[in-house]
Amino acid sequence: GLMLPYTPLHYLILEKESGFPEALIMTSGNVSDDPIIIDNDIGIKKLSNLADAFLLHNRDINIRCDDSVVRVLSFHANEKIKPSGTIYPIRRSRGYAPLPIMLPFKGNEILAVGGELKNTFCLTKNSNAYLSQHIGDLNNFETLSSFEDGINYFENIFNIHPQIIAHDMHPNYLSTNYAIKKSLDKGLPITAIQHHHAHIASCMADNFYHSDEPVIGVAFDGTGYGEDSAIWGGEFFVGGYNHFKRVAHLKYFPLPGGDSAIKEPWKVALSFLYSSGIEWNSDLPPLVYGNGKPSLIGSPINILKKQLEKEINTIQCSSIGRLFDAVSSLIGIRHITNYEGQAAIELEALTINNDDNTYHFAIAEENDVLIFDPAPVFIDIIHDLNNKCPPPTISTKFHNALCFLVVDIVETLKHKYGLSKVVVSGGVWQNMYLLENTIKNLISTDNSDVMFHKNVPTNDGGISLGQSVIANKIN
Incomplete structure (x- = not known):
């Protein structure tokens, strides 16, 4: 993809000068599958064989936050069919998180830990769902540590003390293991949510759906642990939020x-x-x-x-x-x-x-x-x-x-x-x-x-929102 400059510093870097390239090849400051590096010394040590130059800053980074990614629809999100160019989120991160998603009901203080790929977590309080920035794929210690740090940070800044923890049904996800351990440590009830039920509930909440009328959910993705272990x-x-029946x-x-x-x-x-x-x-x-x-x-x-x-x-x-x-x-x-x-x-x-x-x-x-x-x-x-x-x-x-x-x-x-x-x-x-x-x-x-989704990703980056609203409804 292409990234336009969005800070004054970017404009200074890209300022035209004789012999300076008109475009720069850039990537996030991390090794593949690892979280973004936020410490200058660690960055120089780990990335010196990948980057030609480093632009450092004397202000420490407190919390990781990747770029957001969106696609554009050819019709308007709020009308039947009308060309408009509606934003369709793929990754909800910088510029969006941690702004809350407004829920169609008031709920408990709940922590939902998401899945394994494109992980996000979600904390709810009253009518607000605080969906985290993109964490990444929870498949190594470094990303798990970033996930845990993010949860602690959100709990502190929003003064949320979870009463219930929701997680994916998959027994081997690191997020599931974290949820189980935290529930035992804190003595909190825990709720396992089927992966695709969470997808559908996420989209319902994204559309501020507050009715008890059932819907037809169409969940198409790559991997989700089923109730029959397939x-x-x-x-x-x-x-709906409370229950679902697999019909096709x-x-x-x-x-x-x-x-x-x-x-x-x-x-x-x-x-x-x-x-x-x-x-x-x-x-x-x-x-x-x-x-x-x-x-x-x-x-x-x-x-x-x-x-x-x-x-x-x-x-x-x-x-x-x-x-x-x-x-x-x-x-x-x-x-x-x-x-x-x-x-x-x-x-x-x-x-x-x-x-x-x-x-x-x-x-x-x-x-x-x-x-x-x-x-x-x-x-x-x-x-x-x-x-x-x-x-x-x-x-x-x-x-x-x-x-x-x-x-x-x-x-x-x-x-x-x-x-x-x-x-x-x-x-x-x-x-x-x-x-x-x-x-x-x-x-x-x-x-x-x-x-369909308008504010949160349709991929696994949105399922923590679905987990949180399901846990709210069934508890």
Whole structure:
């Protein structure tokens, strides 16, 4: 992305002078996956091999705060469809935090500790929710320390003494472990909140939704611990703050290696094909990539196939995020990722506006739950690949298939449950093509009342807000 100067110091640095570059390549002051360094001496020691120069200051930094990141919608957030350029937050940090989010009700003093990726925490008091700045991925000691320091800082400056602690259901998150330890140390009650319920509740609170009328929630993301211990991420719910019912989801497929597969979309693609009963033809891009990988223990393709056949270290998954990974690999875009969401981002970048061609999911009902199966989509994608269909066309048809799928299932659920309001949340909804076209189709086709994020991120940076409002309601 591009960053314009936003302080007088930035203007001085970028002031034109003969021989000085017109633009600077800059990054945050940290090693990848570590929190921002706020001590001058530590910064020079750790970053001297990365940076050509350091601009230091004699004022100490008291609390870390990353840059905020937003995208822009092509229609107005408060009206049905009107071009405007509405801000859509991706990371809520500098310039926004710690300004409070106004809640649609008065609540208890609660600490919600968020998830693992893109972590934020949230403290509530009366009608205010104090959502923290972006903390980062809680996967090392340094980031955990920053997380703990931030909680202590917020509790002190806002004079909040939590009476309840809320956390994600995932038992292995560092935030979960922190919540459990703090509840034991302080003798406080603790509440586990399902990940995607928190997503939907976050969006409801973001829209100041105060009614007890249930909504239809559409939670699409990469990873969330499900009530059945599977990895969820392609979910339709009916419910509200107090409760939810899972009424539709992506058909389960085996995710090989669990979270490690996130970095290897080629494995995810072949797993989807395996679970769909589709033959692994040798000319498919993920097969070509897998066969070309060096290995000391045998063919990576044969190892993966045996892993799937014998169900070794696989976990059931219904993630739309992984579906994007699979399609990206299947059409030869991205087989290995260097950062979260890379395969999906590159797939979105190929989409073509004003193209309504589409694929189709199969939908079946099992035990009063709608299951949508991507097998027909994969079959048609392979057919298009064989016919030399260009990747932008395939990407657009895949995106459109998801848009129309959401519209079809929402229409079914609206008639079945007599509901009118639809809430969309989760990291997949950072995809502007998917978000804008889904909302426009929901409004134009079924006149749905759609809620989406306006003040807090749709990704995991917003789930601590959802955890806090759910904990308030159920307690």
